[in-house]
Every structure is written in structure tokens, then in C-alpha cells.
Amino acid sequence: MSIIEVKDLSFTYGINTPFEKKAVDDVNVCFNEGEVIGLIGHTGSGKSTFVQMLNGLIKPTSGQVLLEGKDIWEKPKEIRKIRFKVGMVFQYPEYQLFDETVYKDISFGPRNKGLNENEIDLTVRKAAKFVGLSDKLLNKSPFDLSGGEKRRAAIAGVIAMDPDVLVLDEPTAGLDPKGREVLLAQIMGYHKERKNTIFFVSHSMEDISRIADRVMVMNKGRLEMFDTPKNIFAQVEKIESMGLRVPQITKIITMLRERGYDLTDGVLTVEQAFSEVVNLLKREGVI
Amino acid sequence: MTRDIALGQFIPGKGIIHRMDARVKILLLITYIVLIFCAFNFVSLGIVTASVIAIILISDIPVKMYLKSLKVIIVIILITSILNIFYGSGDPLVQFGIFKITLEGIYRAIFVTVRIICLIFISSCLTFTTSPTDLTDAIERLMKPLKIFxxxxxxxxxxMTIALRFVPTLLEETDKIMSAQKARGADMESGGMIKKIKAMTPVLIPLFVSAFRRAYELAVAMECRCYQGGDGRTRMKVLKINKLDVACILVTVLFLVGVILCNIFFAAKI
Structure with a gap:
């Protein structure tokens, strides 16, 4: 069953000013429950605007967003309710931390949702556990944490609202390689347990190809492609013409295939490539 | 929402006013402000208003932008004009208790409204057509004589340059933080005054934190480029007064003389 359906969605910034710009242009798309969707696109392709329309932070100029079959703007006064269902983690979310302690900051969302103290305590601790924040850190000021810990605390603040759809706008940007690995693993662990729909905006094709079930490619406000990572990254030329690239390992394998080596198409990870190459060498009797 | 603020925004263009020297623009703006407050009767006020409209039309900026800049201060205009209606002396036209409306009061209200609108339009014209850097450059040059003191x-x-430079940045940042807190269910629209102010804490604290961080980063960046104040610094763009500027000054002086003559030959209304 599709959890979110987007119909003819468009958004134009600064209508009737010299700065008028069409950010999202007539997008039609459907997402299934429990899917992990990757969203890629060049800077200024309308990704951020698009995801902000999913939880009603931006009101579309035209078109509709249907959440479980209902238009989210049906009752504009109740748009806040949508925000608890579609959680949104912005780029560099650590800059939105404000409360005295990490615990209080994470509880901001659940408190706005109107939960009682017991429920708040439960969800806060659960969310902190998902992102690997210890109890000791919960009582610290968010401004005393390290960069990676701040990021995880901010993400916990959104997870604590227990949303059915979780949108993450470049959650790993600016983290060191190990921090990225850990955060990705935590998000996937959370997804496995909660089984909700996850929206993952990223510039890292490696991350996208590893975790996404389906990938949306946006270019100049339009939805250009929507398919499995394997099918998307098989079209190297089209992807590169939009200012994007395919995972490095995919590119290497594609180039090897072009030179006549008998490898399968659509290799996305280093592990896959490794076993492919080992198989080829075995077939040729080298090892 | 912060995108809607039109006051004090630079809009690039190639019109006559865009090409004028920023120093001349500032001096002419001051002259105009004096002009606006020198108009004591309808003829001179008419001349001033007509010239302001003319400036708007030749400024290569959509008239809509000017109207938008009024939006912010419409309340101030309304309050001052309503107060002025009751302020005049002389025979009352209508009287309710201690409040009376006189002909002079009505005149005052009309003058005040027209003056404020002209003032906003003409100063918006300066900020619309002059980039913040040109503006501060010009202010620096105009204030140079004060160095003696x-x-x-x-x-x-x-x-001033830095402050102006960071206005859009901070607005954008405010927008972003507000969206982020709204995404966490923050309710900033409903409730009374106190509740609304309280609801702003989750926005203001991160905003202050990031403003200080930016200030620190900027200071480091300036130091890295060996910035050490104004002495011996040269400019990439040197301000120059050309024929166009001289022409504009002459036209403005003409208006000034015209308004003074009107004031002498026609009776003052207020």
C-alpha cells in the first residue's frame, strides 16, 4: 500500500518578484510503506524543497501530497499533526539544538505531540538508544557534546516523535568516515525495528546504493528517474549528464565490461565487485 | 515568511538610478527628505509627490516592490494619520466628547500620510538600487571629514558593511531553524503574546549560538587575509561622479527651488 502519493506537485519561489524561480516542477510519484527511498540530485535540483512539502513545511503552489490517501492540506489548521507523522531531519540538524540538556531537547517533539511524562520518558530513552547516546550524555548540555554526538542527539529528537515516515536530509554530511558508517548502521537498525518509510537525501552515491530500495533522481525541479539503484546506476551517461556520478566501484566495473571482461552489470558495492572479480579470475583459471 | 520583507533589499539592474554614484544618491536622498518636510501647501506637496513618482518610474524596479515595502509600516501610517485627525486646532467640524475633528486636523492627516509614503518610497529607491557595499563605501567617503574628531x-x-551583509544570512538561518523546530511540532502561530514569545526560545537560542560562531569565523577569516583596518587600503571600485550625477543634482536643486517658491507664493495649509 502506498503511504505517500504525490500528485502534480509544483512549487515556485518568490512569485511576482524578480527572483521568481520554479523549484519543483510537476512531480508525480508514489511511495510504499516500509520502503527506503534514496533521493539524489545536483545542488539546486529541488530536493530540499520537495521533501519539505512532504510534511507541510512548504505549501505547494499547485498539486497535492496525499498521506495515507488524505490530502495533508485538507485542514490547514491541523498541519501540525502531519509533522508528527512525517518526521523531518534537516541538513546539519545540530544547529537546532537549544535546550539545557540533551534529554530536554529530545523531549521537545514528544512534548509538542502532547504525550504524558511517562510516555515522553519512554520515547526519549528509546530514541537515544537507537542513535547510541548513553544515559550519561542525556544529562549534559547539548553544547558540550562533540559534533557527531550533537548530530545524533538532533536525529533522536525527531525519532522520538515516532513518525511513520522519516525524512533525512543529508544526515551524514560533514561527519568523518567512521561517524558516517556508525550513523548509517544506526539508521538502518532503527528502520529494521520500526519498519517505517525512510527518505534519504544524499550526495553520497555509495550510501544511497547501499541502503535504498528505490532511488529518485531529480534535475532542475523535475523527477527524471525513479527506479532501483541497480537500474539507475546502470545508466552512467544519463546520470553524469545531470551533474551526478555513479558509485566509483560501479564505474570501474562498467569500464572493465567495456574492455571485454565478462562481469555482470549493476555492481553497486565493493563486496559485490570483489566476489565478481574473484569469480572471473577463477573462471579464467588464474586462481 | 521572512522572504516577504522587501524593505532594504538590493535588486540588481541597469537603470539610470542604478548607474548613479552612491554618494550623490545619499546626498540627494537627504535633500529629498528635507524637501518632503518643506512642503507646506498642496501645490508644493503635489510637486514633491509627482517627482517621487517620477523617480519610482525611472528606477527600473517593479512598482510592486515599492508597494511591498509599505506593507511593513502600514500600521504606523494608519496610527499617525488617525491621531493627526484629532490633533488640529480651530473650529471643530464634528465633535465627540473631548475628541473633535477640525479641517486643520484633516489637512495634517493628509500631509503626514503623503509624507511618510514618499519618505518610504524614496529611501526604498536608494536601497533597491544600491548594493550594500556601494552604500557603505559611500557612507565611509561622506563621513571622512569626521576623522579630524x-x-x-x-x-x-x-x-555597517558586515551588519548589512549578514542580514539576509541571518534571515535565511532564522527561516531554517524555524522550519526545523516546526518539523518537531513547535507551535508558533497560535496562542497569546506571551505564549508566542515563549515559543520563540527554540529559535532564538540556536540563532544566537550560530551568530556568535559566524562572527568568530569571520574574524579569523579576516585575520587570515591580513586585515588591519583602513589605513593604506585601496579600493577595487573607485567611486566617480559623472555627467549623469551632475544632471540629477541639477534636477533636484530645481525641485528644491520650486518647492521653496511655492511655499512663498501659496498660503501654508499647516
Missing amino acids: HIKVHEIAMM
């Missing part, structure tokens, strides 16, 4: 002209101008 040991006033740090360059430092003041640099602070």
Missing part, C-alpha cells in the same frame, strides 16, 4: 570612520563603515 578622531572618529573611526573606516571601522564604523566596516561594521
